[in-house]
Amino acid sequence: MVGRAGCYTPSFPAMRHQLVTVIDFGGQYTQLIVRRVRELGCYSEMVPWTKAAEHLAATPPDAVVLSGGPRSVHDAGAPDIDFSLLEGVPVLGICYGHQLMAHRLGGRVVKAIEREYGRRHLGRVKPGALVDGLTSDQVWMSHGDQVEAVPPGFVGTAETESCPIAAFEDRERRAFGVQFHPEVSHTPDGRTVLRRFLFDVAGLAGDWTSENFIQEATERVKAEVGDQRVLCAVSGGVDSSVVAALLTRALGDRVTCVFVDHGLLRKGEAEQVVETFTRLLHPRLVAIDAAGQFFAALRGVTEPEEKRKVIGAEFVRCFEAHADEFSDCAFLAQGTLYPDVIESGSGTSAKIKSHHNVGGLPDWMKLKVVEPLRWLFKDEVREVGRKLGLPEELVDREPFPGPGLAVRILGEVTPEAVRTVQEADWIFRSELRAAGLNRGVWQSYAALLADVRSVGVMGDERTYMNPIVLRAVESEDAMTAQASPLDIRFLERVCNRIVNEVPGVNRVLYDLTSKPPATIEWE
Numbered sequence: 001m002v003g004r005a006g007c008y009t010p011s012f013p014a015m016r017h018q019l020v021t022v023i024d025f026g027g028q029y030t031q032l033i034v035r036r037v038r039e040l041g042c043y044s045e046m047v048p049w050t051k052a053a054e055h056l057a058a059t060p061p062d063a064v065v066l067s068g069g070p071r072s073v074h075d076a077g078a079p080d081i082d083f084s085l086l087e088g089v090p091v092l093g094i095c096y097g098h099q100l101m102a103h104r105l106g107g108r109v110v111k112a113i114e115r116e117y118g119r120r121h122l123g124r125v126k127p128g129a130l131v132d133g134l135t136s137d138q139v140w141m142s143h144g145d146q147v148e149a150v151p152p153g154f155v156g157t158a159e160t161e162s163c164p165i166a167a168f169e170d171r172e173r174r175a176f177g178v179q180f181h182p183e184v185s186h187t188p189d190g191r192t193v194l195r196r197f198l199f200d201v202a203g204l205a206g207d208w209t210s211e212n213f214i215q216e217a218t219e220r221v222k223a224e225v226g227d228q229r230v231l232c233a234v235s236g237g238v239d240s241s242v243v244a245a246l247l248t249r250a251l252g253d254r255v256t257c258v259f260v261d262h263g264l265l266r267k268g269e270a271e272q273v274v275e276t277f278t279r280l281l282h283p284r285l286v287a288i289d290a291a292g293q294f295f296a297a298l299r300g301v302t303e304p305e306e307k308r309k310v311i312g313a314e315f316v317r318c319f320e321a322h323a324d325e326f327s328d329c330a331f332l333a334q335g336t337l338y339p340d341v342i343e344s345g346s347g348t349s350a351k352i353k354s355h356h357n358v359g360g361l362p363d364w365m366k367l368k369v370v371e372p373l374r375w376l377f378k379d380e381v382r383e384v385g386r387k388l389g390l391p392e393e394l395v396d397r398e399p400f401p402g403p404g405l406a407v408r409i410l411g412e413v414t415p416e417a418v419r420t421v422q423e424a425d426w427i428f429r430s431e432l433r434a435a436g437l438n439r440g441v442w443q444s445y446a447a448l449l450a451d452v453r454s455v456g457v458m459g460d461e462r463t464y465m466n467p468i469v470l471r472a473v474e475s476e477d478a479m480t481a482q483a484s485p486l487d488i489r490f491l492e493r494v495c496n497r498i499v500n501e502v503p504g505v506n507r508v509l510y511d512l513t514s515k516p517p518a519t520i521e522w523e
């Protein structure tokens with residue numbers, strides 16, 4: 001695991017649950033393996049192969065999974081680990097991990113005649129603890145090299161059309177390899193393979209539950225913060241709400257929540273945040289109504305990055321203006337999640353939009369950071385939120401950009417433009433919910449093309465008004481996305497309602513563009 005400063009940090013502190021370490025060889029599905037293992041109730045962490053020795057020594061795991069990877073075991077400098085470190089530990093190698101295990105333990109790996117990619121059928125060769133009697137024989141393959149001879153002590157247990165050793169095992173040693181990917185949905189019974197490894201082979205207890213996490217995180221926060229106070233900025237989003245709820249449970253009224261209402265949230269959301277936090281959490285909420293100040297600062301600003309800068313600066317100004325209300329805080333809570341922790345080490349992506357530019361605090365405040373969710377994936381955060389009693393509308397809330405509706409108004413951000421976009425957005429999303437179409441949608445919203453006007457006719461009158469764009473996308477992680485295939489009759493109904501009910505709008509468009517080449521937001 002890589003810490004914020006790019007340094008190596010050990011596993012979940014005060015760990016009382018078992019640990020499955022997933023060693024990453026650069027595979028595209030490694031994070032997915034970690035998620036699947038956790039879904040099965042076993043806490044899992046991802047460790048780059050370069051840090052494996054250090055991690056295994058610092059936090060001995062109860063089981064290890066070796067991930068896939070793009071390289072060949074025969075390449076110079078190919079990812080590698082010292083298998084003597086894994087002695088006595090149950091191991092499952094997947095794809096590259098399977099090949100590396102064969103290569104290092106005395107088997108033979110060769111270049112495949114053709115690259116095997118896609119769905120294949122798994123056939124049983126010998127009894128296999130992981131692969132016998134699966135409900136589907138379909139498996140997902142993506143590899144060049146393959147294992148030609150198993151290491152001494154191992155037996156090949158399954159094959160595919162073009163891969164003679166698609167699974168092998170040495171039960172005594174509790175070492176297993178599969179060439180296919182049990183973690184992806186294209187391997188329909190992959191969960192069974194993982195479950196058998198974790199429970200039947202490694203004998204794990206399945207002790208990773210949200211209740212246990214809450215218990216452990218509470219203890220950890222208490223130890224970290226001592227008798228000091230924490231400042232927690234809440235935005236109305238899932239992560240900051242769950243952080244606030246968790247900290248409040250641990251520290252009671254030593255948490256000060258600050259909510260800056262920039263006037264750019266969805267219809268009714270600012271009121272809901274204040275209501276939820278005062279009713280459910282505790283009364284020390286500093287709610288700052290700053291809409292007027294943000295609109296004044298945004299006057300005449302139309303360029304997306306400029307909007308983000310203005311909004312970021314205005315947040316800092318708000319905090320400064322209210323600093324005496326939380327000057328007794330020594331810590332600042334942040335809603336960092338596990339994928340941010342994993343990715344903070346890579347630093348490879350180009351800057352498309354400056355996402356983390358809002359909610360920043362003045363530098364002079366010099367607060368220590370507490371990040372109670374840095375071990376969790378988003379779906380785990382939601383589950384923890386539910387267990388902590390947060391309302392379903394909040395826990396289920398879609399990701400929402402920090403600069404809010406400002407980046408969904410193409411043109412100048414005025415109170416009137418915000419009202420227009422809020423009303424259209426409200427209609428679209430209520431209709432989605434009413435039709436049950438919101439399930440499976442990652443984000444859905446209305447955007448206003450404030451700089452565009454088109455001609456229409458309403459009654460007998462000519463109109464010359466702005467268009468609204470509707471966007472609904474499906475995605476796994478916001479890195480890529482496809483437009484949701486909404487029914488045209490449904491869209492027509494939404495369009496009619498918007499044009500009839502929202503003043504200033506005479507046309508509605510549905511955005512079909514995927515990401516890439518577009519982005520999810522319009523700005």
Ligand code: XMP
Nearest residue numbers: 353354355399400401402403478519520521
């Ligand atoms: P894009 O538009 O880049 O968005 O495809 C990917 C995800 O990030 C959200 N987003 C933002 N979040 N500040 C944020 O906190 C921002 O400036 C910002 N811009 C986009 C977006 O809603 C999507 O979930």
